[in-house]
Every structure is written in structure tokens, then in C-alpha cells.
Amino acid sequence: MKKVFLGAGHGGSDPGATAGGIKEKDVNLEITLIVGRELSRHGVEVKYSRTGDDNEKLNDKIDECNAFSPDLALDIHNNAGGGDGAEVYHHFGGGVGKTLAENILKEMVKAGQNSRGAKTRKNSAGRDYFAFIRETACPAVIVECAFLDNEKDVALISTSGGRKNIATAICKGILATLGIAFVEEPTKSEVLYRVQVGAYKEKENAIKMQERLKAAGFDAIIKQGE
Numbered sequence: 001m002k003k004v005f006l007g008a009g010h011g012g013s014d015p016g017a018t019a020g021g022i023k024e025k026d027v028n029l030e031i032t033l034i035v036g037r038e039l040s041r042h043g044v045e046v047k048y049s050r051t052g053d054d055n056e057k058l059n060d061k062i063d064e065c066n067a068f069s070p071d072l073a074l075d076i077h078n079n080a081g082g083g084d085g086a087e088v089y090h091h092f093g094g095g096v097g098k099t100l101a102e103n104i105l106k107e108m109v110k111a112g113q114n115s116r117g118a119k120t121r122k123n124s125a126g127r128d129y130f131a132f133i134r135e136t137a138c139p140a141v142i143v144e145c146a147f148l149d150n151e152k153d154v155a156l157i158s159t160s161g162g163r164k165n166i167a168t169a170i171c172k173g174i175l176a177t178l179g180i181a182f183v184e185e186p187t188k189s190e191v192l193y194r195v196q197v198g199a200y201k202e203k204e205n206a207i208k209m210q211e212r213l214k215a216a217g218f219d220a221i222i223k224q225g226e
């Protein structure tokens with residue numbers, strides 16, 4: 001069974017980016033939970049950094065991730081500060097993390113979001129700048145879904161349907177990296193319950209029953225069939 005660790009950025013006393021009444025920690029959590037639910041539906045074992053409004057230390061998050069020893073790890077965030085579109089950071093050495101980043105961004109574009117590209121960032125010591133990428137043992141990425149202070153991006157994530165689209169794009173990118181085919185959620189088919197009061201070999205008997213029902217106030221129809 002494939003395993004994926006999902007970090008929901010910020011939480012508790014740390015709201016992350018805030019703009020126009022939207023708190024990054026809330027959007028991150030909702031998207032993360034949908035990604036996890038979708039991955040579980042595809043038989044992937046998921047561990048979350050948080051499922052509520054908790055403030056978790058980054059080191060604890062990384063320790064939890066490494067103890068779980070997943071195939072892939074993601075920390076899900078949203079941006080602010082001028083710009084638009086999604087970007088995904090990965091290990092500067094490339095590898096599976098880079099593939100994951102590219103797969104996610106490809107799906108983001110299909111979902112109507114712009115891509116700012118797969119990115120890397122080094123610290124002054126020449127290692128990965130982000131601890132979540134540097135200190136995790138498995139391929140890890142940081143996903144920035146959208147800019148909370150960009151009108152176009154906010155339109156994409158301000159509805160629950162929009163957040164589900166973005167989450168589904170992330171899920172598809174993960175599944176593609178794991179070699180698992182995405183299967184659409186089966187839509188609930190509408191079931192109609194019909195009430196039958198009789199079945200007659202002679203049509204006149206059917207008409208008699210219909211007249212009785214109509215007299216009693218029911219909108220009875222006769223249908224021919226087995």
C-alpha cells in the first residue's frame with residue numbers, strides 16, 4: 001500500500017497569510033482533508049499533520065512524517081503578497097519530488113489555475129531552504145495553491161466547489177506520481193420509487209381501478225407492460 005503524508009500549513013495561533021477575511025490555515029486544512037479523502041478512496045494510506053485548527057511545530061511535523069515513512073510528503077499552503085497562480089517547491093536535486101511538483105502543476109492548469117512553475121530554493125549553506133523538503137527522508141514538496149490577495153485566485157478557491165477542484169488537481173498529481181490511475185467519484189444515481197396498486201389482464205379492470213383512485217383524489221395513470 002502506498003503511503004502519503006499530508007501537512008496542512010499553519011494552524012492554531014498561526015493563521016499564515018490572511019487577506020480579505022480569508023485565513024490561509026483554514027483554506028490549507030480544507031484542501032488537505034479533501035486531498036486525503038480522495039487519496040484514501042484510491043487505496044492510499046494517508047497521515048495528516050493536523051485535522052483540526054492546531055498549531056504544530058515544524059520539527060514535530062517533520063518527525064511525524066519520517067516516523068510514518070511515506071512514499072511522498074506534501075505541505076499544503078496558500079500564498080499572498082502579490083502574484084497569481086500555483087507554485088510547487090521541491091528538492092533542488094530534482095528526482096521524484098520534481099516529478100510530483102510537475103504532475104501537480106499540470107493538473108492545476110487543467111483545473112483552471114495558472115502555474116508559476118516547479119521551483120527550488122537553497123539556503124546559504126547550499127542546502128534546501130525549506131526544512132520540510134530538507135529534513136524529510138522521502139521526496140517532499142511544498143504546494144502553494146493560490147494567492148489569497150489576488151482576485152482571480154480568490155475566485156478559484158472561495159467556493160467549496162473551487163477548493164475541491166484544486167484539491168482534486170493535487171490528488172491527481174500525487175496519484176500520477178505513484179502510478180495509480182485516477183477514478184472519478186461515482187455520481188449518485190437517482191432512484192425513483194413507484195407505487196403500484198394493481199396489475200390486470202383486462203384493460204377494463206385497469207380503468208375501473210384508475211377511476212376508483214381518481215375518485216379518491218389520486219393522479220392515477222395506466223401503464224402497459226409486464
Ligand SMILES: [Zn+2]
Nearest residue numbers: 009016077078
Ligand atoms: Zn503558508
